Amino acid sequence: MTHVLAARSWETLRVEEAEPGLLVVTLNRPERANAMNTPLGEELIALFGALEAAPHLCHAVILTGAGERAFCAGADLAERNGMDDEAFARQHYMFERMMRALLACPVPLIAAVNGAAFAGGLELMLSCDFAYAVDTARFAFTEVTRGIMPGGGGTQHLPRSIGARRAKEIIFTGEPFSAAEALDWGIVNRLCPPGEVLGLALATARRIAGNAPIAIRQAKKAIDHGLQADLRTGMQLEIEAYYPLIPTADRREGIAAFNEKRPPRFTGR
Template identity: 40%
Template sequence: MEFETLELTVNGRVAVLSLNRPPMNPLNKKLFSELYEILEELENNDDIGAIIITGKGERAFAAGADISEMKELDAAGIARMNRISRKAFEKLENIGKPVIAAINGLALGGGCELALCCDFRICSENAKIALPEINLAIIPGGGGTQRLQRLIGQARAKELLYFGDMIKAQEAQAYGLVSKVVPLESLMDTALEWAAKLAEKPAVALKMMKTALHTGADTDLNNALTIETVCFGITFETEDRKEGMASFFEKRKPVYVGR
């Protein structure tokens, strides 16, 4: 697959998507459209078990939306752009495979919002994160006000959103915004290690786990437990469930087939 704004490489069962607009990797309509397209392909590829998203270069994961594209838009124009970005972000958030954001530098505005759609965020020590939209007299439009508070709590989210200041990787980890901070030279090795482990998990069970977590988070406990029960039941219909339990009793490593 050839794309203008994204670069795809495959390492075993791990797909690595690199935002390919260095040095700052700004997000534009073309990138959002290509991101949705490539995620559709990866979702239906049984040879891919996990996905990593990172930025080309060492300066930025993604330093926000492309202001040169946005600055002349009116409310109707930005609404059209937002429909494209929302479609891509929702596909990323809900794809039935684990996704890791390997944040290799600045993750600002839309770049932070993109990372928030991923299951895990691993940062290099030089990374800085911010939602600085308030300083442009706008607010986040790619889910930042909603996903951030669900992840780190409303009080911390208000602090980041209202002030719009950048925080360093270690502070982001303390907030619960990122899972791990590593030296820049170790970032991709760490992300690949995590992704490779995840790619070997039973695919249907992992998808059902993600479905139960995401869907249940947006409903009351009683309905969330019902969602969990349904997802639990689906896993019992799989070949991998039988293999997992058989390997447990036979004291051997399971061999999962993704069905």
């Protein structure tokens, strides 16, 4: 079904169904280090809005950047040059909606970080469920060096990932950090040589796609919502996500496949 999205004409994105049910979304502005301009933000809102409305469209999404130089360098400051306050605020609100659209993605969203992820580009990565990166990647929140601060979730995602003290150092200094540090701190899950990150992400997405799709979506919902609550409330949210799986055909198929010693054939019902 993802061919519906892949067939659409996109100005700043490349959208491809790499395999049935696996969607690869590429930020496609390599001449600008895949920096976020207004059309790119609007297209990400449209794409992820469609996925939120129809979660059956795919099993997993991979977000990456074109070329080997950058995943995303953040907002395109050339576009912002000369913007008055009203236009700047209007564009930033659009970027806020873009980040919320990524967070609302109902299926697993994997970042395949092919190069530098700075400022809003790092926020894009942190809005994904998890990330793989090339071992030459660099990361930074550079906003304070430009008179602003992270405004796409960076001050919230980063402390939750690595702790407040380290996050404050990164955000207050604006200094870059390495892929090895990102791995050590748990910001990315795995590193690989340049040119291999998309294949690594696809292998994981393929494994995800072999599991029951409704169960994956419910598990993601339980994790995301539960992290915003205390433990007891989170456990209750988990149970509320669990019980709708009991009457599904996939739940019955999973048990039957185990007892019949064969791979399950999940249908998403």
